[in-house]
Amino acid sequence: xxxxxxxxxxxxxxxxxxxxxxxxxxxxxxxxxxxxxxxxxxxxxxxxxxxxxxxxxxxxxxxxxxxxxxxxxxxxxxxxxxxxxxxxxxxxxxxxxxxxxxxxxxxxxxxxxxxxxxxxxxxxxxxxxxxxxxxxxxxxxxxxxxxxxxxxxxxxxxxxxxxxxxxxxxxxxxxxxxxxxxxxxxxxxxxxxxxxxxxxxxxxxxxxxxxxxxxxxxxxxxxxxxxxxxxxxxxxxxxxxxxxxxxxxxxxxxxxxxxxxxxxxxxxxxxxxxxxxxxxxxxxxxxxxxxxxxxxxxxxxxxxxxxxxxxxxxxxxxxxxxxxxxxxxxxxxxxxxxxxxxxxxxxxxxxxxxxxxxxxxxxxxxxxxxxxxxxxxxxxxxxxxxxxxxxxxxxxxxxxxxxxxxxxxxxxxxxxxxxxxxxxxxxxxxxxxxxxxxxxxxxxxxxxxxxxxxxxxxxxxxxxxxxxxxxxxxxxxxxxxxxxxxxxxxxxxxxxxxxxxxxxxxx
Amino acid sequence: xxxxxxxxxxxxxxxxxxxxxxxxxxxxxxxxxxxxxxxxxxxxxxxxxxxxxxxxxxxxxxxxxxxxxxxxxxxxxxxxxxxxxxxxxxxxxxxxxxxxxxxxxxxxxxxxxxxxxxxxxxxxxxxxxxxxxxxxxxxxxxxxxxxxxxxxxxxxxxxxxxxxxxxxxxxxxxxxxxxxxxxxxxxxxxxxxxxxxxxxxxxxxxxxxxxxxxxxxxxxxxxxxxxxxxxxxxxxxxxxxxxxxxxxxxxxxxxxxxxxxxxxxxxxxxxxxxxxxxxxxxxxxxxxxxxxxxxxxxxxxxxxxxxxxxxxxxxxxxxxxxxxxxxxxxxxxxxxxxxxxxxxxxxxxxxxxxxxxxxxxxxxxxxxxxxxxxxxxxxxxxxxxxxxxxxxxxxxxxxxxxxxxxxxxxxxxxxxxxxxxxxxxxxxxxxxx
Numbered sequence: 001x002x003x004x005x006x007x008x009x010x011x012x013x014x015x016x017x018x019x020x021x022x023x024x025x026x027x028x029x030x031x032x033x034x035x036x037x038x039x040x041x042x043x044x045x046x047x048x049x050x051x052x053x054x055x056x057x058x059x060x061x062x063x064x065x066x067x068x069x070x071x072x073x074x075x076x077x078x079x080x081x082x083x084x085x086x087x088x089x090x091x092x093x094x095x096x097x098x099x100x101x102x103x104x105x106x107x108x109x110x111x112x113x114x115x116x117x118x119x120x121x122x123x124x125x126x127x128x129x130x131x132x133x134x135x136x137x138x139x140x141x142x143x144x145x146x147x148x149x150x151x152x153x154x155x156x157x158x159x160x161x162x163x164x165x166x167x168x169x170x171x172x173x174x175x176x177x178x179x180x181x182x183x184x185x186x187x188x189x190x191x192x193x194x195x196x197x198x199x200x201x202x203x204x205x206x207x208x209x210x211x212x213x214x215x216x217x218x219x220x221x222x223x224x225x226x227x228x229x230x231x232x233x234x235x236x237x238x239x240x241x242x243x244x245x246x247x248x249x250x251x252x253x254x255x256x257x258x259x260x261x262x263x264x265x266x267x268x269x270x271x272x273x274x275x276x277x278x279x280x281x282x283x284x285x286x287x288x289x290x291x292x293x294x295x296x297x298x299x300x301x302x303x304x305x306x307x308x309x310x311x312x313x314x315x316x317x318x319x320x321x322x323x324x325x326x327x328x329x330x331x332x333x334x335x336x337x338x339x340x341x342x343x344x345x346x347x348x349x350x351x352x353x354x355x356x357x358x359x360x361x362x363x364x365x366x367x368x369x370x371x372x373x374x375x376x377x378x379x380x381x382x383x384x385x386x387x388x389x390x391x392x393x394x395x396x397x398x399x400x401x402x403x404x405x406x407x408x409x410x411x412x413x414x415x416x417x418x419x420x421x422x423x424x425x426x427x428x429x430x431x432x433x434x435x436x437x438x439x440x441x442x443x444x445x446x447x448x449x450x451x452x453x454x455x456x457x458x459x460x461x462x463x464x465x466x467x468x469x470x471x472x473x474x475x476x477x478x479x480x481x482x483x484x485x486x487x488x489x490x491x492x493x494x495x496x497x498x499x500x501x502x503x504x505x506x507x
Numbered sequence: 508x509x510x511x512x513x514x515x516x517x518x519x520x521x522x523x524x525x526x527x528x529x530x531x532x533x534x535x536x537x538x539x540x541x542x543x544x545x546x547x548x549x550x551x552x553x554x555x556x557x558x559x560x561x562x563x564x565x566x567x568x569x570x571x572x573x574x575x576x577x578x579x580x581x582x583x584x585x586x587x588x589x590x591x592x593x594x595x596x597x598x599x600x601x602x603x604x605x606x607x608x609x610x611x612x613x614x615x616x617x618x619x620x621x622x623x624x625x626x627x628x629x630x631x632x633x634x635x636x637x638x639x640x641x642x643x644x645x646x647x648x649x650x651x652x653x654x655x656x657x658x659x660x661x662x663x664x665x666x667x668x669x670x671x672x673x674x675x676x677x678x679x680x681x682x683x684x685x686x687x688x689x690x691x692x693x694x695x696x697x698x699x700x701x702x703x704x705x706x707x708x709x710x711x712x713x714x715x716x717x718x719x720x721x722x723x724x725x726x727x728x729x730x731x732x733x734x735x736x737x738x739x740x741x742x743x744x745x746x747x748x749x750x751x752x753x754x755x756x757x758x759x760x761x762x763x764x765x766x767x768x769x770x771x772x773x774x775x776x777x778x779x780x781x782x783x784x785x786x787x788x789x790x791x792x793x794x795x796x797x798x799x800x801x802x803x804x805x806x807x808x809x810x811x812x813x814x815x816x817x818x819x820x821x822x823x824x825x826x827x828x829x830x831x832x833x834x835x836x837x838x839x840x841x842x843x844x845x846x847x848x849x850x851x852x853x854x855x856x857x858x859x860x861x862x863x864x865x866x867x868x869x870x871x872x873x874x875x876x877x878x879x880x881x882x883x884x885x886x887x888x889x890x891x892x893x894x895x896x897x898x899x900x901x902x903x904x905x906x907x908x909x910x911x912x913x914x915x916x917x918x919x920x921x922x923x924x925x926x927x928x929x930x931x932x933x934x935x936x937x938x939x940x
Binding site for chain 1: 630
């Protein structure tokens with residue numbers, strides 16, 4: 001969300017929720033995520049005075065760095081920011097510590113405990129600890145076990161664990177991982193991160209729905225004809241081929257980000273604004289969701305893979321030509337599917353989800369299309385009246401739009417659609433926090449609202465299990481459709497909607 | 508959130524035995540627990556108003572140091588009985604002083620320092636030291652000590668981390684004497700907070716002794732004479748000490764509401780063209796209003812040219828000032844006391860704010876903020892009908908002092924909030940001598 005001007009009166013007002021004294025322990029501190037996302041997010045919180053004085057970051061990885069080396073490496077990685085705020089960085093850097101730790105070694109976990117006690121004394125961090133597992137997913141289970149064995153998770157009110165995505169690779173592995181982490185600590189201590197939930201506009205779905213009375217009465221099958229949820233990227237696989245080859249769009253985007261948008265759009269109103277009440281409703285609606293055709297899942301899902309595109313001057317490589325990608329790869333970079341939700345509110349309403357790489361625009365949105373007026377009284381400029389649409393734009397140009405019919409100027413009574421537009425930039429002008437700033441702050445505050453609970457994760461994996469099994473057991477039934485880079489995906493995806501007389505929205 | 512009494516009955520000890528007793532308590536009696544590695548909280552808790560209300564039979568005991576609803580109701584009743592203006596806030600020192608002139612010999616148990624608000628106890632203070640001066644100046648020093656552990660629901664299922672409670676009670680002379688034993692009770696390796704929960708006019712030597720840097724000071728610039736309050740604030744901030752002003756914190760909803768008006772980029776340009784700022788406050792305590800004006804001036808880069816007293820009206824005299832904007836144009840500022848039927852708890856609560864912007868070639872913009880419980884008729888008068896009007900009602904936060912304090916303790920800083928550090932000196936200059 002880019003700001004055009006800055007409101008000088010807004011400076012320093014984001015202090016309402018101050019993070020309690022604590023030590024944030026980052027495992028995988030020598031990795032990319034630490035210097036690209038986590039430390040910048042923490043430095044931002046520090047500059048906003050949302051971190052207390054009694055605060056420390058303990059970086060942990062196998063490399064034999066010292067505190068000083070960790071500080072200087074972080075300063076190097078954040079050089080432009082550090083240069084702009086040198087004095088603040090000097091204060092912040094004094095909170096950074098490093099301990100070489102291999103969590104697979106029990107002795108290291110014990111030494112970690114001793115170091116944390118020393119930091120508690122030095123920085124008065126009161127024994128509060130947030131452990132951030134920024135490590136390979138293969139180490140999530142063993143990492144939690146080591147922390148528990150060292151007694152570092154025994155106080156649920158003082159210690160918590162943040163786990164990055166992906167949480168499992170299918171229903172069975174997610175269930176197994178949940179069993180392990182729940183044997184190490186209580187559910188309230190586990191914060192499964194989905195950085196999409198850190199986006200202001202994703203959170204706004206809740207506010208729009210439940211802080212306004214005009215939407216909720218029509219937010220159901222009586223008024224809504226279908227819902228489309230899109231997360232489109234213009235980029236290709238970039239440097240993530242190693243990970244992406246084994247995950248694909250279904251695991252990388254649909255199971256988590258799109259499913260979270262689906263849950264927020266379709267959940268019932270919680271009784272109160274309380275993390276558990278919200279997560280209960282999300283879990284319930286995901287448990288009621290199913291593929292449109294579970295017996296023949298290939299009929300409700302289309303997979304695609306981008307091929308070469310661009311032009312002679314700016315050619316764009318196809319997925320199979322990307323570095324690190326198998327030349328015969330059958331990994332999907334695009335997926336579209338149709339779902340239903342079997343409950344009173346949504347029975348019979350089709351939900352269309354799609355995501356892909358190398359599409360023409362980078363955008364995420366939820367589009368609710370309403371039923372057409374029962375009788376067409378007026379001629380429409382476009383032949384037939386356009387159904388009303390409510391568009392929740394997650395990114396870019398964050399906001400909302402409402403498409404409705406008005407009388408076209410002139411002597412006749414012809415109608416045409418217009419767009420009523422709300423933009424975060426125009427109304428607020430302030431950049432919102434980067435997703436990690438919000439989510440890190442929430443984790444350190446112990447607020448799990450924007451983190452996924454075990455039953456939500458399992459319900460999400462269960463939803464896509466028929467597809468994952470099909471890809472595994474009979475991939476020819478769910479073939480990869482190539483699509484040219486820079487287009488809106490394979491034509492087969494259009495057929496998903498065409499049988500209902502619908503089309504994907506072209507944003 | 509109901510306050511909790513200490514779980515253990517306090518033990519009365521001779522003052523000189525307290526440090527040794529506490530040391531033995533932790534090394535022997537509570538063996539295995541080193542106590543919470545958190546912070547020490549020292550509270551100056553005179554509770555003059557509560558003591559006077561109890562003494563004059565207007566309030567039942569015990570004396571707890573808490574601003575309960577019953578206490579506020581009794582205090583509001585006493586305002587009229589004492590012949591004070593209705594705009595007198597219950598926590599204004601004038602009320603306690605006026606009650607002090609009245610007859611009465613009622614007494615009640617004094618439990619100051621033994622109530623621990625759950626908001627505070629959930630942070631597990633390592634040591635809570637309360638100085639509780641009594642009305643009778645020659646009461647000898649009593650020293651009470653109790654170990655304290657949070658209730659099970661506050662501490663989770665982890666290991667128990669405990670703290671202790673020390674109360675020094677007596678007449679002013681005795682309290683002075685008690686200061687000598689207080690210093691060794693403050694753990695040097697842990698942060699120490701000093702909450703001056705009284706008037707800034709009283710006992711300057713005690714304040715000086717308690718609030719030495721780097722201890723973090725919590726005070727309330729609405730309690731005490733305006734000049735003394737602002738001077739104390741400015742001097743303490745200048746030393747580099749972390750100063751937290753509850754009066755400033757209570758401005759949060761006003762600052763938020765004003766910022767909200769100018770969030771749309773289409774409005775932000777108007778902030779460069781402010782020509783007039785008016786603030787109405789309850790009663791005769793202008794500090795809160797001055798802090799708000801100083802914050803606005805600092806954020807918008809205005810320079811103070813002059814400040815002066817405005818002619819008295821029926822409700823007392825106001826304060827006027829002229830600022831100069833970046834572009835050399837002037838901004839007129841007026842702060843006026845207005846009468847209210849039912850004063851809020853603290854002196855000088857804000858009633859309304861009006862900001863007029865006159866961008867060239869555009870219609871003037873008038874922003875009016877009103878308090879939830881008061882009107883803004885005075886600010887709505889004067890030709891604002893011809894301007895673009897942005898009017899907001901500022902919600903009244905309903906939080907106790909202890910909740911505010913707990914928020915500070917929960918995530919405190921060892922430096923003063925830079926916005927307060929910038930606003931306080933300017934507010935002090937705005938107050939004419």
